[in-house]
Amino acid sequence: MKCRIAVFSPDTKIPNKLLDIGSILWLPLIELEPINGSSIETIMYLKRCPIAVVVSPRTIEILVRDAENNKLMNVLIEAIKRSTVVVIGKGTAESIRNYLQMEPHIVSPKPFTEELMKYLESMGIKCITLFKAEGGVIDVDRYPSMSIYVVKVYRYRVVEENLELVKKLIERRGIDVLAVTSYTIAKILCRKVESLNNLPLAVLGRTTAKAVTEFCRDVDSVLVGDGTIEMFREIIMNICSEARRVFW
Structure with missing residues (x-):
C-alpha cells in the first residue's frame, strides 16, 4: 500500500514533485x-x-x-x-x-x-x-x-467542496501525511477542520509552522522544513517510511 499524501496547494508543481514518494491526494483548499x-x-x-x-x-x-x-x-x-x-x-x-x-x-x-x-x-x-x-x-x-x-x-477563496472531502478523509484516517505549504492553507485547515485526528503534518517552512502553532489542534507530529521543496520531500519520505514500519 502506498503512502497517502494529501496536498492542499493550488500549485500543480507541488504534487508533481511528490509523485515518486506515494499516492497523491491533490485537494487544493484555496483558489x-x-x-x-x-x-x-x-x-x-x-x-x-x-x-x-x-x-x-x-x-x-x-x-x-x-x-x-x-x-x-x-x-x-x-x-x-x-x-x-x-x-x-x-x-x-x-x-x-x-x-x-x-x-x-x-x-x-x-x-x-x-x-x-x-x-x-x-x-x-x-x-x-x-x-x-x-x-x-x-x-x-x-x-x-x-x-x-x-x-x-x-x-x-476557500474551495469548500475539497474542504468537506478533506474533513471526511481525516476523520476516517484515509490520509497518512498532511502536506501543508503556506500560512494561509495551514490557517484554513486548522480553523475549518474540527480535529486533525493526530495525523502527522509536513510543513514547508517557518511561516507555515507559525500558523500550525497558532491555529491547529489534535496534532501529534509536526515536522518543519527550511522552506525548500527538497527538504519538504525529505520530511514526507521520513513520515511515509515511519508509517510503513508501524502500520503496514
Missing part, C-alpha cells in the same frame, strides 16, 4: 482570485518607489494578465524594467524571466519574507513596492524605517 487593477497600481507605485519586491511566482503571471486586460502590458513592462526587482526563490525568479524577459536584480536565498524584509532594511533601503495577496501575513508596520507601497494582486 486565487485576481484583483482587477493591480497592474494600474503597480505602474503608479513604481513611479514613487522603483524597488519591486515579489515573493510568489504566481504574482507575476496574475499581474501580466491584469495588464493585458487593461491594455497596459507595454507600460507595465517598462515600469518594472526601470525598477530594481527583488524576488524570493528560484521559482519567482523563473517567473520574472518567463513573463517579463528580464533577470531579477536580487534573488533572496532565504525562503522567508520576514528575513528578506530585514535584509532590505539593513541595507538602508527607504522604500519598496511590495506585491502580495490580500490579507497576506506580512506585517508592514514591523518595518517603520521603510515606506512600503502594497499592491494586492490576488485574494484567496
Whole structure:
C-alpha cells in the first residue's frame, strides 16, 4: 500500500514533485482570485518607489494578465524594467524571466519574507513596492524605517467542496501525511477542520509552522522544513517510511 499524501496547494508543481514518494491526494483548499487593477497600481507605485519586491511566482503571471486586460502590458513592462526587482526563490525568479524577459536584480536565498524584509532594511533601503495577496501575513508596520507601497494582486477563496472531502478523509484516517505549504492553507485547515485526528503534518517552512502553532489542534507530529521543496520531500519520505514500519 502506498503512502497517502494529501496536498492542499493550488500549485500543480507541488504534487508533481511528490509523485515518486506515494499516492497523491491533490485537494487544493484555496483558489486565487485576481484583483482587477493591480497592474494600474503597480505602474503608479513604481513611479514613487522603483524597488519591486515579489515573493510568489504566481504574482507575476496574475499581474501580466491584469495588464493585458487593461491594455497596459507595454507600460507595465517598462515600469518594472526601470525598477530594481527583488524576488524570493528560484521559482519567482523563473517567473520574472518567463513573463517579463528580464533577470531579477536580487534573488533572496532565504525562503522567508520576514528575513528578506530585514535584509532590505539593513541595507538602508527607504522604500519598496511590495506585491502580495490580500490579507497576506506580512506585517508592514514591523518595518517603520521603510515606506512600503502594497499592491494586492490576488485574494484567496476557500474551495469548500475539497474542504468537506478533506474533513471526511481525516476523520476516517484515509490520509497518512498532511502536506501543508503556506500560512494561509495551514490557517484554513486548522480553523475549518474540527480535529486533525493526530495525523502527522509536513510543513514547508517557518511561516507555515507559525500558523500550525497558532491555529491547529489534535496534532501529534509536526515536522518543519527550511522552506525548500527538497527538504519538504525529505520530511514526507521520513513520515511515509515511519508509517510503513508501524502500520503496514
